[in-house]
Amino acid sequence: MNSVDLINEKMTTLLNQEHFHYNLSVPSLVEKILLRNEGILTSTGAIRAETGKYTGRSPKDKYIVKDSTTTDHVDWGKVNQPFSSAKFEQLYQKIVEYLTQKDEAFVFDGFAGADSSRRMAIRVINEYAWHNLFARQLFIRPTEEDLATHTPEFTVISAPTFKADPRTDGTNSETFIIISFEKRIVLIGGTEYAGEMKKAIFSVMNYVLPQQDILPMHCSANVGANGDVALFFGLSGTGKTTLSADPDRKLIGDDEHGWSDSGVFNIEGGCYAKCISLSKEKEPQIYNAIRFGSVLENVMLDGETRVADYEDGFLTENTRAAYPIDSIDNIVSPSVGGHPTSIIFLTADAFGVLPPISKLTKEQAMYHFLSGYTSKLAGTERGVTSPEATFSTCFGSPFLPLPATTYANMLGKLIDQHHVQVYLVNTGWTGGEYSVGERMKLKYTRAMVHAALKGELLQTETVKGDIFGLEIPLRVPGVPDDVLQPAKTWVDQSAYYIKAKELALKFKDNFKQFSNVSEEISKKGGPLV
Template structure:
């Protein structure tokens, strides 16, 4: 460990009389209410507001430039460097700041449901509600595990400490800094709790591949016969909705590792979007919001009733709750090797097939691409659908070069003969504003058929733009729905729009081309 900059130890902070460790959920809820950090809702959940920051601050995320990691990190606009000197000075300031607080809260737990690969962590927070969030999102230790618990990574979260960019070398008052040598994530200047969750995921995305384990931003479930399915997809593609199935047990909804033994959940809870949440549409999520859950930026009336349809604070309203709040789960959160992988995309261009089979090369191409659409009106200045690409469906959380993850995925597909499908949950019959959203009933039927192996050996036709193999029949789905060009009233307009999207895929893939010529040739659009 490099001590040239005299990096402060956590021991001095944690030995203070103001440290409160491993409080129960009821005690943490009491603290949240008594400290006026939040209010209790009619469901028993705690409702809090995160102020200025209602989402992550990816431009304020840094990795310390340490000798052991310098040649491994994929440096760039996402993985920004900060010097050891700047980190150590800022770290010392934050520890001094926390040391004089009336109370600070410590949670000890794990990341990783597989005991062979889990990471013991501790989360040190200024707010009680942030500690409650950590208690619900990470894996909680048993009493016996707690006795032997030794944290190998620590999150230090001081939301009210603001950096001085001119002195501290940050872009703004906000900072999320990962030091692998000192095994610390340092967070300040933001109250958004998701920074804790995603920082530990980022750490796991560095550590797991070093152990030959593929880390994945996906949901996972398992059938009665032990058949595992993975669901990759960016926000709004239906990842949570489609992985929630009464006939299959949920392994996890967001972060997983794939080892030599199979798949395991990295987390112990869920962090679900809850804008427009209703018991009718998403009963499992709705009913999971119970005592001890945390609602972020959800508008609550004077009687404590949450209004999930009110997005006046942000559209990114969130609910954090433990996995055991969902009835249909597998415990512990791990299972065997996947038989099926589903890549989800909400294509607002309306040109990708509702379901198509992918070769290994196509799977790697689409994994590296990570495509979905931004819709007109969702962001200022977006007047028509825009293609958006997020490498490996999780670009903001990948410290290593993308090829590392893609190559591991390709190896896993080969080793376990995994069937991979691309499912479009977006538009059909025309682009957004002209066509209509894919019928969820049909999408569920397609996903079910894929997972049950009913599409493994069916007749297919080749898409003339993207080279994808489209099944000509899927149980429970009208055949005319399956071929996108046949759903458009103007077939020429379809081909023009499809070529437009294919060219955007090609443009985006240029950053990978030099190392992936074969993948680009065999997996990309064929126009």
């Protein structure tokens, strides 16, 4: 019996266990969660659970099995760590045995991909009922008709209380997230953080979709009244969720999408929103979506009223809310749209030197897509806080199994094919770096994004920046002219140029990793200095 047959036999044995519950309804799962003391109900009816030791992803514990399927395709390195087939099969058998001895386990059958002609059938097997509720709300839920013919193409097995032994299992720690593309299985153990399941499937789609000539993207998407689709790329803290949630446009999805020859489709069926400092006034859609059937991770509650305190980051700043996308009113259903007319790259530049909005050429778009820049705020020393440049390839480097240029080349081709205008929008600082300047006013950013999406900037007169070579509009309705050109907002012009050149050099240093990128992109797309 070969290894694939052995895996299949073990899987059949696992799934035939009498204590496995298949595709339970939301109320049934909530009952199980409460009976098993996995979580508690909040005042709005949501389930609140804690994830224990791990309150975020464990990137150093994520692996891809290196075998004949993946050896020549995966971009091996710190992000995509290789794992042996033999060790994978050993861990798989241990987890199967572990779950067969549990009193209960839970199975969800659904899909990744809202486009019915391009979706992937998935199965999620969970030790915890609350993890199964999370999977049900985050992935695409099947109809009864779908279930009748559902055959999983990929299976996620999550056993949080199973801990690996690094000495014998080949892992770095007790925690592991291992993808086998040959066996079409994801193994997760040693962590209760539910987001590992979501991102594991996204990693799978980032490997599978390009083989179908579909670009997977870590972005949000919405659509206007005239069918004009916009994509929003951006790392945490750049305003991606806030800006894509537009009352004048319908949401396609908030985090993961595919772009095929038919247009854009959401990979997921739900949202996994950060909720630290969440308020009804600032983000009413997310706030109102947290009700019965939703899952709150690590959010602190009042002991008596069970009211969520979103300001309290006692357990973690990475508090999360998971809910189905149809908990939001202003959405597209199903979550599909046409080809984008506009793409927005969002960055929160704490150096205060990037323009608040600029038009990108195709070469600049590919350069900034590969760069995936934003900045985070470092620790304070004697009252002075300095920004730190952060680069995440394609705005999602932890989830890219293939070389980054695979995704960038696909994006460049699609930009050309569909005549898409790309904009770089800085939601960060103006008038100086962090601690000197101030954060860009949200009303200005909204005005700039609205003007871009309405096509008002296509014929607007621009000026070319002398450091980054970006085309900066001279006028945007609702935005003071001086705000548009960052140098003019600084009191000390020489300080601006020093800081701008400093950031430009960071871009260039980071881009050296892309040795196989064409000179046209590296020279024409990047800073001029």
